[in-house]
Amino acid sequence: MQEAIVDDLTAIKGLLAGAAPVTWVFAGDSIVQAARWTEGARGYVELFSERVRYECGRSLDAVINTGVSGWRSADLAAHLDRAVLRHAPDVTVIGLGTNDAKDLPVDEYVAVMVPIIARVREAGSRMALQTPVPGPIEGIPAYAAAIRELAAEQGTALVDHHARWQPADPRWYGDPTHPNAEGHRVMARTLIDALGVPGCKQAPATA
Template sequence: MGLCVLLLATAAQAQTTAAAPDTDAPRTVLVMGDSLSAAYGLRADQGWVALLAGRIAAEHPGWQVVNASISGETSAGGSARVVGEVLRHHPDVVVIALGANDALRGLPLAELKYNLARMIGASRHVGAQVLLVGMRMPPNLGAEYTRAFERTYRDLASFFDIELLPFLLEPVAADRGHFLDDNLHPTAEAQPAISDHVGQALAPLLR
């Protein structure tokens, strides 16, 4: 399905169930991610999303952060949930940080692109700005797949003209000491750096 057809289908689905947002409600950043955003192996308040929520509350009164991230989530899961989430929360900004589990499972990149495009389209339909957060994969997946995976995020950001943070874990990825024993999930000590990294990319969308 082409991206234009995809967006029309997503808009039609949202229009059938949309409700008027509460104009007195706080402005909302909705985060849709996987275990990297769901504070896997940590207390919820130690994760980068919770840390970012505290920073936003202090620096941008009237804003709140809703973390709708789920451990193990793929882009297909996010795509299946996105319409319900944006209609429930009426976000002003949506942070989409999915795709790592797709790559770890070797899922087709065409499906990743379709699913992320649907999430972006649903977010834009309710008037939200979008920050797309990419990942990088280890070379054992093959150089061609790894390059194409990273390019998927760049292509979507360019097509939809949205903000892109190319690599969620860039501030901590080079140091093995920043990760739990599974070598996949950052430690509590690494979370502030990730929070700052995302916060810098998010800041222009909160103005």
């Protein structure tokens, strides 16, 4: 009998419910990196790490952020081994599209992303795709729609920041494109909810 295919979100929830340590790799652009506009505050990947590794007691999980300011889909494709595969992730979370949306037709973005998903899957990793937050770049809504469709077609988990930021609060931005510290807190909550991270009690403080 052929083994049933488990979608990535179901698999990720299973990993979170299990006892085995999980390696999480976040790859993408300056919003993933949390560069500059947080003014030294933690970005959403760090907040996710705190929730999973400290509040949920999964202290042996590894949360790795390889986001690079300015990156586009083509950059991740060119450096996928360095940014993702060498870490042997159990879960890969990709946040790209804001820079591509400036001048790359959305169908060309999808054409780059599909082989990336295939290579990461071949390495044994589950995946989550993130939509970009709203901003002044005209192409972002079309990119958000395409990423939703891509996640559905490929069976990846979806973290829909764009939908959560409707309407977007001006207090969430460090500049018209990049979230500030409060924006990253909103992104962290969206990520945690989307991946089904359980509601965990605060672990005891240690020295």
